[in-house]
Amino acid sequence: MLPATDPARCLKGTRADPMVSGKNSQFPVEPMLAPTPPSPRPFGAFNWLGLWTLYLKEVRRFVKVATQTLLAPVVTTLLFLAIFTLALGRAVETVGGVSFVQFLAPGLVMMAMVQNAFANTSSSLLISKVQGNIVDVLMPPLSPGELTLGIAGGGVSRGLAVGITVGLVMWMIIPMRMHAPFFVLFHAVAACLLLSLLGIIGGIWAEKFDHMAAMTNFVITPLAFLSGTFYSVERLPGIWHTIAHLNPFFYMIDGFRYGFIGHADGSLTAGLLVLTGINLAMWWVVYRMFAAGYKLKA
């Protein structure tokens, strides 16, 4: 016995073909069944299955091209390590009480993480928009909060995966000790989340790949480069010192580096507060964008 929701059966029941259902039909007519549409799938306050599916889609998207998303950052980061060590290794002996390489390594790991977290969410949304399959994300019963969580979760996962890969490779080359694991973990997650959310905003806002390239070239890369990855901001003269403290990337890298070398350029409390505050603000912006359907819904 077929269940009542069997699609074949529903189709038969609703067919308005006189040859089948009319009086003059020469075929035995089945008793008419009331069309029973499938009942809506019930879920509670939170659509866990939908969220998990969206998250899985975002993660599988980057894992499928792991050469580009995991291996490429490792190569790029090692190149940066090599050129900076070779160019400056002799001239700059110690920074913040540790050798230049030990100072540089955590910053490079952080840079790789944030760039990949940003790239994941922004490219996912932009490509979906350009190709038109964004409807597959907008149509399922997912609330704005679930959309934010699922897509940002994918970006954070890529950021952390890159961070762990790059970190392990660096750890084989450079003597790195973890000094304060809490700060390493907090700053890694907070930075990836921040850049994932920024990537969502960028991905929703951008209409062409040019827009995204401009955002990466003129906003994200300068902020990341000038954040104190490669130098101690103590070095900066006057006004630039103040400006550096307004760059959220500075707090990410500073706190993350503190977790490894036990020395911070800025205030750690300020870093925790700034990162938490910006993340909350960004979350709210992204939530509003999804709720309003900004540039997503007609």
Added chain:
Amino acid sequence: MPAPRRFGAVNWLGLWTLYRREVLRVLKDYRDTVLGPAVSSLLFLAVFHLALGAGRGPDGSNLVGGVSFLQFLAPGLIILAISQRAFETVAASLIFDKHEGIIADILMAPLTPAERMAGYAASAATAGLFTGLVVVVLLLFFVDLPVRAPAAIVFFALAGALLHALLGILVGLWAEKWDHYSASLTFLVIPLVFLSGTFYSVQQLPELGQSLVILNPIFYIIDGFRFGFTGQAESSLAVGAILLLLVDLCLGAVVYRLFATGFRVKP
């Protein structure tokens, strides 16, 4: 019926059209193709300057081969911009045209393989050199760049741009997906440029690295180009020039064969 258009041994109009199309295509996106790399160059300059310690002054500790570190670095950054632009321009253009199927417009036009090669290579080299020029102008605001040997600057910039343009054609013809393109960029072109002495004197390298770097053709481009500004070279300029000419010729021969046989563009 219009008579077929006549042209001599070289289809100059066709060649010029292909060249112009490719150059305009890059320059139309000047924000991402020219200004983007220019900003990256300035960022590199700023970061190295700050990491070295701005306040050190001319006490000799920041000198590389007798010139200040920034003077040493600037020519490397210019070559980096030229190389990347020349490579990316033509590789991306070919892959895009292959994907969209509009490569037929190039194949159908009465252009010989040599004309196709010349059009693509020259346009990519032009885009690279133009980007390099913009970077030079920007760098001049921050670094004092004396010109010591203009001939060396021109020769090595041209040879380098051509080398990367030909390499870009090779990758553009070979690549079937964008993945192939970005893989060749990440795992081949950027490492070759970064590890060629763009940012450091090869004398800083361990012995193994020093013997390996002389096998990297990009090293000769940067070394000769830098000689034009600083007056100091780490290798023999003549060897570098001859080697680059040979590499350009070999790459040119391969690209010519690929265009002649229609590798991956003709059924």
